[in-house]
Amino acid sequence: MSDTEAARCSAYWELQFTGDRRRARVPEGREKALDLRPQSVMAAAECRLLSGPEASAVLEAADTLLFDCDGVIWRGEAAIPGAAQLINRLQERGKRVLYMTNNSTKTRAMYTDKLRGLGFRAETQDVFATAFCSALYLQQKPAQRGKVYVLGAEAVSEELRSLGIACIGPGPDPLCGAMGDWAALPRDSDVGAVLVAFDPHFSYMKLVRAAAYLRDPGCRFLATNTDTRLPLEAGAAIPGTGCLVRAVEAAAQRTATVIGKPSAFMFRCAAERFGLDPARTIMVGDRLDTDILLGTNCGLRTILTLTGVSTLQEAESHRDSGEADRRRLVPDYYVHSVADLLPALD
């Protein structure tokens, strides 16, 4: 497959997965409550290299910067060189820096430890990860009655329990019994929601259980995020939560409400807590279909960094497509690395 074909294929898949679902990803009624900058008055994003005086002006005009983590400020366990200096300098200049990640494998406390270990200044309240935001959603929209069946890591249950929400599910669930038994597996009658997160213990039995709970139309169906790739170090990646969401959606014949980017709920969690002004907030990310689309959805300025998943070629291909849906994936600016913004703060 040539690079061009690969980019086209990737663009196709992004649209397949984000296209018709975009509205479904914004939890119901949220857009109205959120004071978003009207799309019509925004200039069309051009995906321009951000550097020189323009970089200084763009950063100067912002109160808050939202940073995605994987592929933006670190890759796996290694910080992107210069990222910590940038973020610490932004904070010294009085900017608010928040961390906004779709990764559901860690609690806010675990992220804070990781950030500090890699040299970033961070408080727990600065971290918006999907495990925590899913717990917030379940607590608020409306308060979850009964337990949550979690396909995900222990971090998810930990965040849920910290907000008083009971859950079951994490850990292995290997095949048991014969095919005839699987339609009648024992169920916990107190389960009122299914939450799909990144689950390395994902198994056919878990798929059967999730589908069984979701047969009840009163059972809520959430997904932390729909990223199909989870980036690791050195450009490697493994299948992401989105692959599992696809399987459960197909089994349940229902569409999950997605908590993570590009759903506006992630931004709203931060915006409500800190009184953010979308017009003075920048989203910095490495994925067009999550980070940049979140920015477009919420009326933020957007900067794509090329140290992660999406390529400049993909962004330009969306920009030049002439298709409205694809245009929403185009960032205002791009940088090769967030460290390239350091001179703009001198």
Next chain:
Amino acid sequence: MSDTEAARCSAYWELQFTGDRRRARVPEGREKALDLRPQSVMAAAECRLLSGPEASAVLEAADTLLFDCDGVIWRGEAAIPGAAQLINRLQERGKRVLYMTNNSTKTRAMYTDKLRGLGFRAETQDVFATAFCSALYLQQKPAQRGKVYVLGAEAVSEELRSLGIACIGPGPDPLCGAMGDWAALPRDSDVGAVLVAFDPHFSYMKLVRAAAYLRDPGCRFLATNTDTRLPLEAGAAIPGTGCLVRAVEAAAQRTATVIGKPSAFMFRCAAERFGLDPARTIMVGDRLDTDILLGTNCGLRTILTLTGVSTLQEAESHRDSGEADRRRLVPDYYVHSVADLLPALD
């Protein structure tokens, strides 16, 4: 969820999953080679109850009847009452009866044993199941070089090996190692195809391995079928192969070539072997998006039976939709049970 909503939701999902993919499901170049009855000269399917003199005339005009199995002639381990009598009578009247199932959990030999055990007359050559047809496809289109990584039951490897195709994969593959290791799991360098079938041992590790093999654009990507539900006895069902296909497609960012119904390849396997005339062949099935669509795709007469997955309401909703894509899911006729056709043979 009301019945109407459920039907609408189900129709939506059928289209979501069959819509854009319909062409991809017909293995390349097959339509031309197959002498299909031109769609333009076919009368629009009306989904009429088939009974009385019309039933006699329809059966009289057919040389061959293709029967789906689950939900049509049996449910789980129990035969549909009267189905064996019908099929045996059809054979006595000189009709050819073939069994065409998307279920990949059994070899042809296992199906023949099951059919005979439930009172049906059957020879191994009369059975077209997706495990066998996938092996045929891999043998012919073109001959598979290297091994096949199978997500599926032992029956699939058995059919592959019986046609001289080496494979690996069936059985449990539980989580091992830490996240950092998963992108570099040991791979068999001789694998040249991935085949997704019904795999109750499906796990995250299998998803990782499948995605890793499929990163090579030269690695073929097949799925036995895309049914999202596998019906069991008494109306129960468990998640079907289609759910697993969705997960692997999302992980690989590629679309699988589907062997089973509604792909014309299933019909072609039978048509080539027995010299079938599409205009004198009837497809009898319980699913609109597999059985009936196969019939439409191949220019066959179609009969929906209501003992399985799809409902009359769904068929009528497609018929009355005025949408060309949905019209292709409408059968010519329906019966409440295949046993209702018995009087037509008196």
